Amino acid sequence: MFETRLATAADAELIGQQRNMMFIDAGQADEVLTQKVFAKFVPWVRPKLEDGSYVGWLVSKDGVVVAGAGMLLMDFPPHWMDPEPVRAYLLNFYVNPEFRGHGLAYRLLKIAVAEARRRGIKVISLHASKFGKPLYERNGFKATNEMFLVE
Template identity: 50%
Template sequence: MHKIRLATVDDAATISRQRRLMFADNFSRTEQEFDQLEAAFTEWVTPRLADGSYLGWFAVEDDTILAACGLWIMDFLPHWMDIAPARGYLTNFYTAPAARGRGLAKELLRISVEECKKRGIGVVTLHASKFGRPIYERFGFAQNNEMILRLNEDTQGWE
């Protein structure tokens, strides 16, 4: 039987490793690129774990992490969807291949959303992988009108 535990600052490297595994399931990158991502995320997440703006949960069984997720509580401008100056951003959902299909991601999702409710956060966002999209849609998440411009990539159409 698994248990859920809250992440601590000491888990920063573990969270970063889980994030790497999550991205490796979805994107092709070199080991060097994944190494850079993992190091940069550890540096980013450590102070946020310390100040409580990033919360992470692990589903653990026999000292083995089966699944994990994170909630970044972002400072966000009051908005027509929610005037509260915060937004929940769900991230780093990853379930080890051997533990998939047991409902762990769904359980972690419920815990994350409940935490947002407790804090009075009215809008929760995420970026869904092809694996996670059906879970999030069943939970009530919907696509919105957000657009993106990636300034670190070659942009077209500026003529």
Template identity: 45%
Template sequence: MTLALRPALPADVEIIQAQRDAMFLDMGSPAERVAQAHAASLKWFREALAGGSFSGVLAEQGGQVVGGAGVIWQSLPPSPRSLPVTRAYLLNVYVQPSARGQGLARRMLQHLLAECARRGVETVSLHASEAGRSVYEGLGFTPTNELRLTLGETP
């Protein structure tokens, strides 16, 4: 079957959110917590996609969406590591189980990285699951010194 990549459109927010929910469940997040985040996340993606602060790519096979990935366009002050003010944060890289093992995640990421390059982005970051780490490292991503503090009650 032919595989095609296409831009995510505002009408695709339900698909994007369903993939995001499935991704978190695959990574072991509690189903109750995923459900609690669903509506607010759906609203965020609807607004961000319409406003241009989020872009996505969807993979279709036989007319069905089988994968997706996205990027948040961040505006941050210039630094010695990145003079341009636009940086990219990749997220929601998901391929449904029946389509895994065909290099689809890599193709979607290459597509988004090409868009980053077109926009003059120098710094691209993401948080990797163990399942995706080898794909990201194969594209040149390296671990950084980022630290995290979680405030409030979050499992």
């Protein structure tokens, strides 16, 4: 049986570890780069978990965390899609490889979307990996015209 709970500031390192594995599994970064990211991510996310601007969920089986996800509540200018000045950005969706195929990512997505809706947030965004994209598309997420400049 899987149990889901809210993440706390004490989970910052665990969330950082899952984030690293997410990037490695997706082929987006190697272990050297993810360790640099981890060193910056943990002190970034801990106060956000404390002040509620990052909401995280962790799924456990037999007391061992096997999946997780997060939602960053971002200050955003009022917009034609939503006049309220907040957006939800979903991130850090990760399921340990041996627990994939049990619907855990779907469970976490439903929880995150429900929480955003409970807060009155109309716009939810994310950046999907090739692995996650089908899940998000099945649940109503659409591609946008967002562009990046990366140096």
